[in-house]
Amino acid sequence: MRLLTGLILFLAPVLACAGLPVQHWQLANGAQVYFVENHDLPMLDVSVDFPGGSAYDPAGKFGLASLTHRLLDQGAGGLSDDEIASGFADVGAQLGGRFDADRAGMTLRTLSAAEDQTPALALLAKVLSQPTFAPNIVEREKTRVISALKEAEGQPADIAEHAFEKAVFGTHPYAHRENGNISMVSTMSSADLQNFYRSHYSAHGAVIALIGDVTRARADAIAQQLTAGLPPANLAASTDIPPVPPLTAPVLLTIPFPAQQSQILMGQPGVARGAPDYFALYVGNYVLGGGGFDSRLMNDVRQKRGLTYSVYSYFMPMKQPGPFQIGLKTRTGVTEEALQVVRQTLADFMAQGVTPAELTQAKDNIIGGFPLRIDSNQKILEYLAMIGFYHLPTDYLDQFTQRVNDVTADQIKQAFANTVYPDKMATVVVGDAVAIK
Amino acid sequence: MRQWVWVGLMCCAVLPARAEVQQFELSNGLKVILQEDHRSPVVVSQLWYRAGSLDEFNGTTGVAHMLEHMMFKGTKNVPDGQFSKLIAAAGGRENAFTSQDATVFFEQLQKDKLALAFKLEADRMQNLTLAPDAYKKENQVVMEERRMRTDDQPQALVYEKMMSVAFQTNPYRRPVIGWMNDLENMTVDDARDWYHRWYLPNNATLVVAGDVSLGEVKDLAMRYFGGIPSRPLPVRKPQVEPPQIGIKRINVKAPSKLPYLLMGYHVPELRDVNDWEPYALQVLAGVLDGNEGARLGKFVVREQRIATQAGASYDMVARGPGMFMLDGTPSQDKTVADLETALRAQIQSIIKNGVSEAEMKRVKAQVIAAHVYQRDSVFYQAMLLGEYVNDGLPVTAIADEVARIQAITPAQVQAIAAKYLLDDNLTVATLDPQPVTKELANPPISDMHNLK
Numbered sequence: 001m002r003l004l005t006g007l008i009l010f011l012a013p014v015l016a017c018a019g020l021p022v023q024h025w026q027l028a029n030g031a032q033v034y035f036v037e038n039h040d041l042p043m044l045d046v047s048v049d050f051p052g053g054s055a056y057d058p059a060g061k062f063g064l065a066s067l068t069h070r071l072l073d074q075g076a077g078g079l080s081d082d083e084i085a086s087g088f089a090d091v092g093a094q095l096g097g098r099f100d101a102d103r104a105g106m107t108l109r110t111l112s113a114a115e116d117q118t119p120a121l122a123l124l125a126k127v128l129s130q131p132t133f134a135p136n137i138v139e140r141e142k143t144r145v146i147s148a149l150k151e152a153e154g155q156p157a158d159i160a161e162h163a164f165e166k167a168v169f170g171t172h173p174y175a176h177r178e179n180g181n182i183s184m185v186s187t188m189s190s191a192d193l194q195n196f197y198r199s200h201y202s203a204h205g206a207v208i209a210l211i212g213d214v215t216r217a218r219a220d221a222i223a224q225q226l227t228a229g230l231p232p233a234n235l236a237a238s239t240d241i242p243p244v245p246p247l248t249a250p251v252l253l254t255i256p257f258p259a260q261q262s263q264i265l266m267g268q269p270g271v272a273r274g275a276p277d278y279f280a281l282y283v284g285n286y287v288l289g290g291g292g293f294d295s296r297l298m299n300d301v302r303q304k305r306g307l308t309y310s311v312y313s314y315f316m317p318m319k320q321p322g323p324f325q326i327g328l329k330t331r332t333g334v335t336e337e338a339l340q341v342v343r344q345t346l347a348d349f350m351a352q353g354v355t356p357a358e359l360t361q362a363k364d365n366i367i368g369g370f371p372l373r374i375d376s377n378q379k380i381l382e383y384l385a386m387i388g389f390y391h392l393p394t395d396y397l398d399q400f401t402q403r404v405n406d407v408t409a410d411q412i413k414q415a416f417a418n419t420v421y422p423d424k425m426a427t428v429v430v431g432d433a434v435a436i437k
Numbered sequence: 438m439r440q441w442v443w444v445g446l447m448c449c450a451v452l453p454a455r456a457e458v459q460q461f462e463l464s465n466g467l468k469v470i471l472q473e474d475h476r477s478p479v480v481v482s483q484l485w486y487r488a489g490s491l492d493e494f495n496g497t498t499g500v501a502h503m504l505e506h507m508m509f510k511g512t513k514n515v516p517d518g519q520f521s522k523l524i525a526a527a528g529g530r531e532n533a534f535t536s537q538d539a540t541v542f543f544e545q546l547q548k549d550k551l552a553l554a555f556k557l558e559a560d561r562m563q564n565l566t567l568a569p570d571a572y573k574k575e576n577q578v579v580m581e582e583r584r585m586r587t588d589d590q591p592q593a594l595v596y597e598k599m600m601s602v603a604f605q606t607n608p609y610r611r612p613v614i615g616w617m618n619d620l621e622n623m624t625v626d627d628a629r630d631w632y633h634r635w636y637l638p639n640n641a642t643l644v645v646a647g648d649v650s651l652g653e654v655k656d657l658a659m660r661y662f663g664g665i666p667s668r669p670l671p672v673r674k675p676q677v678e679p680p681q682i683g684i685k686r687i688n689v690k691a692p693s694k695l696p697y698l699l700m701g702y703h704v705p706e707l708r709d710v711n712d713w714e715p716y717a718l719q720v721l722a723g724v725l726d727g728n729e730g731a732r733l734g735k736f737v738v739r740e741q742r743i744a745t746q747a748g749a750s751y752d753m754v755a756r757g758p759g760m761f762m763l764d765g766t767p768s769q770d771k772t773v774a775d776l777e778t779a780l781r782a783q784i785q786s787i788i789k790n791g792v793s794e795a796e797m798k799r800v801k802a803q804v805i806a807a808h809v810y811q812r813d814s815v816f817y818q819a820m821l822l823g824e825y826v827n828d829g830l831p832v833t834a835i836a837d838e839v840a841r842i843q844a845i846t847p848a849q850v851q852a853i854a855a856k857y858l859l860d861d862n863l864t865v866a867t868l869d870p871q872p873v874t875k876e877l878a879n880p881p882i883s884d885m886h887n888l889k
Contacts, residue, residue, distance in 0.1 A: 154692065368527055372545050
């Protein structure tokens with residue numbers, strides 16, 4: 001493949017969708033519902049999210065949120081893990097998970113015929129409301145998580161990412177791995193999971209997104225069914241995440257690893273979801289490193305010099321400012337050269353901003369490509385869930401292309417000046433340290 | 438333009454009606470396939486060249502993929518870098534990929550931009566520049582891609598070595614991205630030879646899916662591709678893999694914290710849709726690993742706890758020979774040998790005792806549902822069509838799959854396992870983890886210092 005685009009697509013923001021009728025209401029129990037009715041295909045996609053991501057891990061128990069989320073479908077409401085798995089499979093339903101530093105959730109895709117949909121939704125309600133957290137199953141899953149953590153420790157990309165997060169976020173909850181660390185996971189008990197579940201999976205904080213072949217009345221009934229048995233709201237448990245302190249000095253971290261390529265990550269805390277600067281940063285970043293072959297980083301590092309297969313930059317907006325990251329992999333011998341090129345490209349971008357031609361090209365792509373972002377139920381579901389979880393206004397989508405269109409070159413320059421400090425970058429290099437020097 | 442061929446997909450009872458797949462062929466041999474889908478105002482164009490690593494020769498492995506990269510490096514009319522710029526300015530996305538069986542170029546656009554995709558694809562089918570200096574840089578990029586995807590990825594390395602052992606003569610033994618030494622010694626002339634050999638309308642299939650009509654596609658295809666001359670294609674030798682006559686094993690040492698096991702059995706592929714064997718193999722893969730409740734997860738991972746992850750896979754559509762794969766990561770206190778024993782016990786259990794009706798029903802329910810779900814993605818629908826046509830199968834086989842799978846019996850699944858999942862037919866590859874921290878004078882973890 002000529003370029004991996006998964007990352008770029010994944011990080012794309014929500015765009016305007018004139019003509020996509022989003023319905024939003026709140027249930028009596030406090031849960032927020034976002035719904036798009038669409039009868040083109042005989043299927044339904046639904047997701048339920050909670051503020052239960054890894055940023056809510058208690059001190060000393062990194063990985064608890066992820067483990068709790070993992071155990072939901074491993075035994076619930078008197079059913080074993082196998083009975084749950086077979087129950088979904090028997091009706092062709094697909095259960096999925098969603099987990100990051102902010103969010104923990106489940107997704108379900110099911111056919112719309114009642115004989116398929118009814119049992120699938122009943123199972124999902126059980127998984128969300130009555131997880132068992134049986135001690136022997138908790139132990140089994142702990143060993144699987146520990147195995148995954150161990151494997152990650154042997155993978156240079158993972159080592160780099162983890163070191164980067166630590167360097168950028170320090171002691172902030174965004175700094176630790178989403179699935180924790182081996183020693184902390186080892187000590188977790190079924191009671192820990194129960195406690196975390198009770199304090200983070202109430203209807204009060206739930207966001208339900210639905211798209212597909214059901215009526216509004218049915219969507220409402222499904223949302224009620226999925227939230228009726230959730231733990232009562234624990235209003236004492238805060239869903240706040242502390243602010244992210246800015247970096248005060250540059251950091252360079254070199255981690256030796258026997259590999260042919262060096263993994264390079266540079267960055268800082270970026271921007272929060274819904275921040276006023278966001279659109280200027282998003283459009284500007286298209287020019288810097290978000291626009292694939294349209295971007296300066298790709299042009300300077302790959303097209304002009306052949307130093308890498310892929311180089312990118314992105315802002316990951318979270319509840320609090322998520323990372324701004326520039327990343328690439330390059331053969332050991334040219335690591336220093338690649339780093340210098342990236343630094344120079346960033347410095348030039350900060351100093352000059354974007355040209356009129358670059359700005360036009362960025363807007364043409366983002367605005368012209370809008371229909372591609374909502375051309376499937378799957379994609380729309382993700383957007384509904386995100387709008388709901390981050391309390392974005394319901395007309396946010398309708399305004400998006402206009403807000404992109406309104407961005408000026410001056411705003412981009414100002415927004416980057418307010419957010420990105422090239423003299424205080426965290427830089428992580430994982431690779432053959434002796435050869436890199 | 439040759440005669441129009443209309444193919445009505447046989448709609449099975451669970452699927453609501455949809456637009457029929459439509460096909461036609463230009464007089465220069467370019468096949469065009471259209472799946473209308475009017476749910477969103479978008480369109481996908483995929484141009485499939487029947488030229489993958491299967492068609493390469495020793496010494497120039499990876500040239501199919503190298504040429505894929507060069508296809509973005511300029512033509513007489515569209516200079517280096519402009520292809521991507523023009524698609525991006527139209528709000529589109531473009532990319533390409535190379536497999537063992539094909540090289541595919543695609544664009545995703547608003548529905549009224551299809552002409553741009555056709556125009557650019559038709560141009561680079563005929564007018565590629567292949568400038569030596571652009572080649573030199575792109576060759577470096579491809580070597581970086583190989584390091585990233587294979588050399589620094591232990592499990593990918595195991596797969597590469599395993600395939601090169603499992604197949605002795607068939608070109609599937611060679612990695613799609615090519616051996617590093619071949620990439621180092623490849624020249625722009627190798628890429629040019631490849632381009633002239635295979636980039637012809639009579640070696641390509643143009644697949645379109647989305648919110649467009651047959652009339653539009655027909656007009657645009659004629660306008661942009663109709664004038665491109667065809668040439669006779671080189672003869673492709675069958676290179677049939679001789680039967681394996683004994684188990685093969687390979688051990689791969691690479692930096693990693695955990696071991697890994699990969700096993701592959703030679704099996705047939707779908708050549709004739711009346712052949713039940715590939716469908717039975719697909720059901721067998723489903724019984725082993727088609728859902729969370731399937732046997733490998735249920736027994737090997739959750740009950741016996743021998744593995745933290747175990748899987749089975751089989752893809753019945755390919756130009757070359759088939760392989761039924763099993764893989765897994767042993768649990769902390771278990772070895773790859775323990776895991777191999779456990780996986781083979783699962784196979785033996787099916788050969789001896791067969792599979793249950795409940796398991797069959799579950800696998801079939803998933804196939805039926807998947808045929809509905811796949812229609813949510815216009816891109817995926819185009820992928821399926823392209824793959825089937827490129828690999829010599831009728832597009833009707835896609836919709837027929839549901840009925841074919843439903844007809845498979847437990848006895849057939851048992852019989853297919855007994856026939857092919859035999860030791861003499863098996864290759865076993867293991868990852869032997871090597872330390873990830875070198876014995877260096879450097880501190881093993883990090884040396885942090887502030888920059889000026």
